[in-house]
Amino acid sequence: MGFLADALSRVQPSATIAVTQKARELKAQGRDIISLSVGEPDFDTPENIKKAAIDAIVRGETKYTPVSGITPLREAIVKKFKRENGLDYKASQTIVCTGGKQVLYNAFVSTLNKGDEVIIPAPYWVSYPDMVLLCGGEPVFVPTTLEKGFKLQAADLDRAITPRTKWIILNSPSNPSGAAYTRDELKAITDVLVRHPHVWVLTDDMYEHLTFGDFVFTTPAQIEPNLMDRTLTMNGVSKAYAMTGWRIGYAAGPDKLMKAMDMVQGQQTSGACSISQWAAVEALNGPQDFIQVSRKAFEGRRDLVVSMLNQASLLDCPMPEGAFYVYPSCARAIGKTTQSGKVIKTDEDFVTELLEAEGVAAVHGTAFGLGPNFRISYATSNELLEDACAKIQRFTASLR
């Protein structure tokens, strides 16, 4: 019998963290590296939110909080879901967690039994399958295509559902593709789910506020109220308010699930950081103008990056609706040879050689379950993005 838990052999370290580490090592060797691998806004947290946290410290809000969160924050979450999503939840149906990550973990650990299946459209955020595996479930991947905008198709979902399906994870706008479902596209998905009453829906709406142009964000329980009693609607302040380090995520759902998640969290971390919770109250209840400012900045960067990548030879970059990622295909670069004589056989080879040759760090698509592609996070300055895209253009032009 080994010392480590069997479940651990089922999970992998995060590929995005591995790329970031490699880039850091090259930087330490003195190389000029542009890292486009990180998944967080480059903006600072807005001043009013920081001040709310400082005020909370001064007031002495420094003790344990209730497990599912302080009442003012749970009430702010109820108001947010009503105001922005037209959803009616009671404060008792909400939970505040240490990041969106803990929402997912609580949900899976409190519901998955051995052999339970969780449908995950690919490409997916790296943590979904590993969390499912850690909690004893089986991820079931449903691939999407670039031609269909990396969006799950109703017929493919229908085919993937079995009597063992417990959850489907939906994530719009998506990490890693930036794809976001229109109301009609999401309705096609919820129509299938209505016909399968044993399947629960976990909707990860973390990038809700980062959509561009006239795109209108919608969430499953809003489109199909019949799904309300089997949907966990998850969101957070990390991406919307540039608060990744504060570690506050939240969710709302049916009573029996929320009670179970509260129990799990009570034996694990208890309430999230008291100071961060007060900061999140201000984020949700205070002025919302930061969202428009960051959305405008990200939209300009998306346009810049998509245009420059489509000018690069051998790359095809679709225009995503949201988030701060693009997910170009490098299929036409497979089989080509670099200046240093290496043959590019996979998307992982592509990003490795790109990093070696030009010092630009991106993450290979197979890490997100769909390739040959790569993910670029454009949460950095226009100047660096222009420089990085010019280097990518030079790299693809050099392939023979």
Ligand SMILES: Cc1ncc(COP(=O)(O)O)c(C=O)c1O
């Ligand atoms: C799709 C998605 N969901 C959830 C999270 C978790 O966010 P946090 O734990 O910072 O709230 C992330 C962070 O990268 C993400 O990309």
